[in-house]
Amino acid sequence: MATIHIDGRPFPARPGENLLQACLEAGADLPYFCWHPELGSVGACRQCAVRQYSGPDDRTGRIVMACMTPVTDGAILSIDDAEAREFRASVVEWLMTNHPHDCPVCAEGGECHLQDMTVMTGHAVRRYRFTKRTHRNQDLGPFVNHEMNRCIACYRCVRFYRDYAGGEDLAAFATHNDVYFGRHADGALENGFSGNLVEICPTGVFTDKPFSAVYSRKWDLRGAPSVCTHCAVGCNTIVNARQDTTRRVLNRYHDAVNRYFLCDRGRFGHGFIAAPSRLRAPLARIDGRPTPVPVQDALRRFQMMAQDGPVVGIGSTRASLESNFALRTLAGPARFSTGMAEPEHGLTRLVADLLRTTPARNPTLHEMESADAVLILGENVTVTAPRAGLALRQAVRQATFDIADAARIPRWMDAAVRTLGSEARSPLFIATPGPTDLDPIARATSRAAPDDIARLGFAIAHSLDPTAPEVADLPEDAARLAADIAATLRAAARPLIVAGTQYGTAALPQAAAAIATALAAHGVDAALSLVLPDCDSMGLALMDGLSLDAVRALARDGGIGTLVVMENDLSRRLDPAALDALLAAVPHLVVIDHTATPLSARADLILPSATFAECGGTLVSTEGRAQRFLQVLFPDLPLQAGWRWARDLAQAADPGKAPDWQDLDDIIAAIAAATPSLAPIGRAAPDAAYRLDGARLRSEPPRISGRTAVRANISVRDRPPPAAPDTPLAPTMEGAYGPATPGALVPYYQAPGWNSVQSLNRFQQEIGGPMRGGDAGVRLLDGDGTPRPRPAYATAIPAPFAPRAGEILLLPEPRLFGTEELSSLSPPVAARVEAAALRIADDSGTAPTIALRLDGQSVVLPVIRDPALPPGIALCPPHMALRAFTAPAWAIVQPDGGDAP
Amino acid sequence: MFGILRTLWLTFLHMGHRRVTVGYPETRPALPPRYRGRIILSRDPDGLERCVACNLCAVACPVDCISLQKAEQDGRWYPEYFRINFSRCIFCGFCEEACPTYAIQLTPDFEMSEYVRPNLVYEKEDLLISGTGKYPDYSFYRVSGVEIPGKDKGEAEREQPPVDVRSLLP
Structure with a gap:
């Protein structure tokens, strides 16, 4: 630790950081x-000027x-120095000369970094009496509003969008005072992280468009x-919520995750919440109609149903x-299903097992960023x-950082580091x-x-x-690539292997685990990250239950009296024939869900549950991190959390044996007691009895208006x-709040x-x-820290992929927008959904569509021809044209169908 | 004995003083224009709503009796609803001070007694007047940089025409 002296007072500072960081960490108000x-x-902005003494x-x-000066031990600087203050005041005055008189009609007002910095530098009266430059705005799509007059040309937007997120359709135009940040023409921002511009922009150039339609000030x-x-x-x-409606979602900082x-x-x-x-009321089927x-x-009604035979429950990866x-x-x-089909x-379950047994790190997102070779x-x-x-x-930037370190340029010196390493990239291999x-x-x-990738x-x-088992009949180019990748991973200090379940084959995660195990055998600090599809997939893997196929078998044997489905749209999991057969064999269907689905339309009883904004709960991420979400809305009955409905159903069916959970902490304790692998979830966040400075935490800013x-x-x-029995946050503006708030309980960010x-x-x-109050969540898959024994290598190496004549292997290719169930119901996301299309290898055909037959369903899809794709396969977005399509399946190509317009 | 005589004397003295009691409602008090009475929402010189739903009046209100929701049409912000609960209002005038567009103004009208409290909840229709109130000339959107129908970019006060971003000329 170095020591720096700010205005005569000593503060500890980390060597290697810059003075701006050090000043902010010391609690000083230095504008930037x-x-x-x-x-x-x-x-670029010249706003963080201080006086430094030698x-x-x-x-x-x-x-x-x-921001451009590294910390040195014993550095003496002054923020209060009169000349430095005047310098900063002049800079903000220049930046403000062209800033429009917009604050009352600006969605950034009240949470504007430019407002804060202007007040901080003391610039209160505009002396500039001449004309302001103006800019025309662009329509940037359904997510982001554009108001270029407000720009102060800090370049943060393009640095994030282009340099950090890899976007290409936002750039700086024009020169000097006229600098303009936008697209070459109107149109939706293509990058999947464009929403971050709202938080990155220090003023109101980029604002949240859906939030603007239901706008409220931050306070x-x-x-x-x-x-x-x-x-x-x-x-x-x-x-964020106001007046019983959710208004927006903001990033919450987690040191290790996002x-x-x-x-x-x-x-x-x-x-989708609004x-x-x-669904907002219980609906029972009366005379064939949901009433x-x-x-x-x-x-x-459920009590009557429960007398007709065993109750079987189908859970959900989104509950x-x-x-x-x-x-x-x-x-x-014995009668609980995870709600997932084979x-x-x-x-x-395989992914959970591999992450628990492979002798490799299971990296956090932040650790993934520092991997120096990725496969x-x-x-x-x-x-x-x-x-x-x-x-x-x-992660690809690690090579750049190595060059910068060798040249003794600090990593935060962004422009220099990027210029220096513009040609250097850490190895990233992608096999898809x-x-x-x-x-x-x-x-x-x-x-x-x-199969060939595996x-x-x-x-x-x-x-x-x-x-490790040898792969027979490997083509020469694949063998060469394998040797090249193996050598690169072996040479890396922190290699990372990423795989997942997208293509429905166990061989891919097993192959990834085999590589990580082989690397660990060499003593390389390898990391293995496996991606699951849904927000609680890992939680269900740890909870365990029957597959949907087992439930179907149970139904065929007449073993189900009432089927209770929790927040799961089975029409996305089972093809229509299988679903019809299942429902035909079940006398009563009860659906607990917050959203109407094709399945709920067929239910005998629908119970409206609460969304993530209206109840508390725990989700386990693909990394195995149990994290708590807390409620921001407090709806009246009949809207209540899914677990409360299940509890009430149990009490209706059998009051003697039913659980008596009153609040979230009761059921969390019950989970911990019943499921050893989930025992630590109570530590994911402080419980409802948590007090900071002897008080509950407030969830509303102290100056909330119009009460x-x-x-x-x-x-x-x-x-x-x-x-609010489930949360330590009081649903009012009264309570404790401060920088020591635990990371799992931060309701908003604000400091004097x-x-x-x-x-x-x-x-x-x-x-x-990390957060001062501690980071959120608890990791469940890490074990007790003892070195893991080397597991045996998986030996089931698949045979080479062989195309079939007249058939094509449909592979699920999800999309950022449109294939995920709930976000697709959100109007701004729905506006970005493109029609389903099939991506196939160039078959030298020209027909704009192709007709397929799968599981007895015929479908005609537009075609995107991609010569780079291997022959015999087609990439098809799941849940779109074929609602139940999630796993690879051979589809029959109908020769005549392709000519149809 | 002395006390009684002194009281009579003092009362007798007051017979010569000027009367301060006003015979309201037969006699109306003369109130200055800056008197802080019933709150109104004014219109700009073009006859459009001045309120831009910035929420500053609501946050300035010490008794939290103002509530509104922002809506937007063609770039203009306006309140979807604007509600003042006059049964809570203390007529402090902070809302008028906070208003950046001179929309919310206090008037010399104080005759708003009601027998039931809900009648003291005024909605936008009850608050909006047809004139400009105390500030006849000010129009926020003539100064602001946002584009609205009838005022393109660069047409506000002290604005240059929009920049041609494809030009590199100085």
């Missing part, structure tokens, strides 16, 4: 614009840019910590652990786990059937069918460790705040003088480090 903890320094005898010193928004439910990465979010950024699916996918498809019934009536566990308790462990069911084995990570794809994009967004930065890509993986493992008027049109009487999201700096132990 262009620096961002994740993007580094470029010294020693105790130096009385003059010199003005330096804090009016209640917040709650949440976890994204749109993929398995488990990004931490803050959900850090500063969210993908657009996570940020804009919450619209979509017309929401709203009172809760007591619904429960009485919380608590809801799944409550259903498991209702039905009994092969997903088996693969999910992606048959998974399009940028769509199945978008935020992990962004992390892998940063189709193209991925990471291809342009990969050292080598291999297009092959999933064979490549096993060949790499064999090349690393001769005791005596907001409901006055309904009643002028004051209403007591809602009871810092009203924008940049106030996050105050909540971190060090910039970019």
